[in-house]
Amino acid sequence: xxLPYRRFGRTNLKMPVLSLGGMRFQKxxxxxxxxxxxxxxxxxxxxxLNLANEFGFNHIETAKHYGTSEIxxxxxxxxxxxxxxxxxxxxxxxxxxKFFEEELLKSFEKLQVKKIDLLAIHGINTPEHLHQAVxxxxxxxxxxxxxxxxxIGYIGFSTHGESSLIEQAILTDLFDYVNLHWYFINxxxxxxxxxxxxxxxxxxxxxxxxxxxxxxxxxxxxxxxCRPLHPIVFNDLFCLSNNNVHTxxxxxxxxxxxxxxxEALSLLPESKKYLPKILKNLKKESINSLGLEWYQxxxxxxxxxxxxxxxxxxxxxxxxxNLIDSFDLKExxxxxxxxxxxxxxxxxxxxxxxxxxxxSESQLLTVLEKHIKPKKVIRRLRSxxxxxxxxxxxxxxxx
Numbered sequence: 069x070x071l072p073y074r075r076f077g078r079t080n081l082k083m084p085v086l087s088l089g090g091m092r093f094q095k096x097x098x099x100x101x102x103x104x105x106x107x108x109x110x111x112x113x114x115x116x117l118n119l120a121n122e123f124g125f126n127h128i129e130t131a132k133h134y135g136t137s138e139i140x141x142x143x144x145x146x147x148x149x150x151x152x153x154x155x156x157x158x159x160x161x162x163x164x165x166k167f168f169e170e171e172l173l174k175s176f177e178k179l180q181v182k183k184i185d186l187l188a189i190h191g192i193n194t195p196e197h198l199h200q201a202v203x204x205x206x207x208x209x210x211x212x213x214x215x216x217x218x219x220i221g222y223i224g225f226s227t228h229g230e231s232s233l234i235e236q237a238i239l240t241d242l243f244d245y246v247n248l249h250w251y252f253i254n255x256x257x258x259x260x261x262x263x264x265x266x267x268x269x270x271x272x273x274x275x276x277x278x279x280x281x282x283x284x285x286x287x288x289x290x291x292x293x294c295r296p297l298h299p300i301v302f303n304d305l306f307c308l309s310n311n312n313v314h315t316x317x318x319x320x321x322x323x324x325x326x327x328x329x330x331e332a333l334s335l336l337p338e339s340k341k342y343l344p345k346i347l348k349n350l351k352k353e354s355i356n357s358l359g360l361e362w363y364q365x366x367x368x369x370x371x372x373x374x375x376x377x378x379x380x381x382x383x384x385x386x387x388x389x390n391l392i393d394s395f396d397l398k399e400x401x402x403x404x405x406x407x408x409x410x411x412x413x414x415x416x417x418x419x420x421x422x423x424x425x426x427x428s429e430s431q432l433l434t435v436l437e438k439h440i441k442p443k444k445v446i447r448r449l450r451s452x453x454x455x456x457x458x459x460x461x462x463x464x465x466x467x
Contacts, residue, residue, distance in 0.1 A: 071124040071333065074314040077270035079222045079244050081154060081185070083127060085308055085336075086329055087272065088120045088152075089317040090130030090137045105136060113140045114148055116320055121150050123326060129247075129272070129317060130179075131158035131190050131226075132171055138178035146180055155181060158190030158226055158247075161200040161207050168207045172214065185221040187211055188247055192237055193229040193413040201225065202240050226274065228414050234260045238267050245270030250313070251280035252306045252350070253391060265312040273307050273316040281391070282400040284325075289396040293349050297335075302346050304332035305339045354394040361440065366390065369438035370445075373417030376435055378427035381408055381417025382445065389448040398455075405456040420449040421457045 076083035093116050120128070130137045138157060145151045157175050162168040176184065189201045189208070201207045214220045226247035227234050234248060234257065246269050250257045264271050277283045281290070283299040294302040307316045318329045335342065355363045366386055373381040385408075388401040408419040423432070429446055436442035 071126075072336070074311075076314050077245055077264070078268040079186075079270055081222075081270070083154070083270065083315045084124060085315055086125060086304075086318050086333060087156075087315045088116075088125040088128045089275070089319040090128055090141055091134050091275075092319045092321040099135060099139075105140060110140060110143060110147075113144045115323060117141075117144045117148050117150065119323055119326060120320075121148075121152075123330060125318070126152050127154035127156065127315065128152045129156040129158075129186075131188075132175055133158075133160065133190065138175055142178050142180035151181065154185045155179065155183075156186035156188065157184055158188040159207075160190045161192065161197045163200050165205055165207060165210050169210050172210070176219070183219055183221065186224060186245065187214075187220045187222070188224040188226045188245075190226050191414065192225045192227045192233070193416075195233065195236075197229075197413075198233065198237055198240075201237075202242055208242050222270075224270065224272075231257055231260050235263055238263050238269060241267060243269060245272060247272040247274050249274050249279055250307065250310075251276040252303050253281050253395075253397075254279075254387075261310065261312050271313050271315075273313055275319060276303050276307055276316050277319055281395070281397050282403070285399065287396040287398070289353075293353055293395065294346055297342055297346065298328050298331070300328040301332040301335065302342070304329055305335060305343055306347075308332075308336060309339050309343060350395075354390070357393045358390060362444075365440050368440065369436075371435040376417075377431040378422040379409075379418040380420055380422065380427065380432070380449070382432075382436075382449070384408065384417065385420055385449055385452055386445065389452055401452075402456045405452055419457070420453040423449055423453055 071084035071086055073082040073084050093113060128141065130141055132138065157179065159168060159171050159175060192198050192201055208223060211220060211223045215223065222244040224243050224245035224247065225237055227237070228249065234246065237243060238246065238260070246264055248257050248260065248271070250261060250273055261271055277300055280303050281299070283303055286299045290299050297305070304316060307313055318326070320326065358366070367383060370383045370386070373379050376382060384404070388404055391397040392401050404415070405419050407415045408417055409421070432446055433442050436445055439445060
């Protein structure tokens with residue numbers, strides 16, 4: 069079976085519109101030796117690789133920080149004798165280029181391949197990361213050396229950073245593609261994708277199912293609003309309806325996780341039959357739940373978390389509050405809330421736990437003076453704290 073493909077920007081690679089994400093079907097988030105992985109656990113990886121091959125997933129994406137992913141994939145390629153046409157891995161930026169190069173060599177060793185087609189600098193999330201990547205003698209220069217030796221194909225970057233930072237990275241014109249977040253519930257990077265198109269970069273969407281609202285475990289409300297489609301199918305079609313998006317990550321934890329993404333693919337030619345009605349339903353419900361004024365203006369004149377007492381990330385917290393009211397995405401909101409303050413630069417700023425402890429209402433009212441409803445903002449922050457403030461969690465790779 070061949071998946072439909074799109075030209076992956078200036079790389080000219082024929083990129084399948086669905087990519088196999090290697091984050092969730094490995095044994096562990098710890099970097100273990102292969103001898104510590106059981107035969108049963110490795111067979112699971114190989115079954116998924118075989119299925120992916122049957123379904124036409126010829127692009128697989130992984131990273132050094134995905135625990136045992138690289139080493140298990142490398143052994144899986146060797147065992148199944150099926151190496152995907154396009155292999156992508158990601159290495160974090162580092163202020164020491166020699167260390168970055170050592171990490172790159174380890175990825176080659178684990179994946180057991182002679183060439184890595186797509187190599188991304190993993191997590192350009194801050195200005196310092198961008199500097200480490202693009203400065204003279206930095207990470208990009210290391211990759212250029214490998215590129216000249218035909219050991220890697222094309223150079224990209226992945227990011228959880230703010231749109232302005234992603235735009236700066238694209239404007240350097242040093243990268244061939246970008247991995248970023250964009251899906252129905254988070255369309256912040258729409259203009260970034262347009263800029264990537266202008267510079268002819270390949271665009272890979274990160275985690276549309278999980279970060280797109282925990283659509284693998286959808287609320288009854290979002291299920292109803294997306295009918296007759298499953299929310300995963302709707303969200304895949306939404307992402308792929310943007311022709312400047314070239315591929316979306318399919319995060320597989322078990323074999324049947326392929327099913328809904330393949331269903332979305334079968335409906336792609338008919339997406340205009342489904343999307344307008346579902347989008348209308350979702351918008352109508354948001355306005356009904358939030359009120360028109362709040363729906364249109366909640367994100368205007370909010371302070372940046374760095375300029376907010378306690379580093380409280382008010383824009384993200386209000387977004388989560390809106391998702392609860394509009395679509396009942398409580399579990400997703402809970403996980404995002406509890407990551408704030410514990411996810412470092414991947415999820416910057418803090419949750420609302422410091423409100424009424426170290427941060428007073430009057431302090432927040434000062435930074436919210438230009439907002440349409442300052443006191444409503446604080447009520448919503450308190451509500452989130454009451455619901456989710458007892459615990460904290462870490463990023464998956466830090467668990």
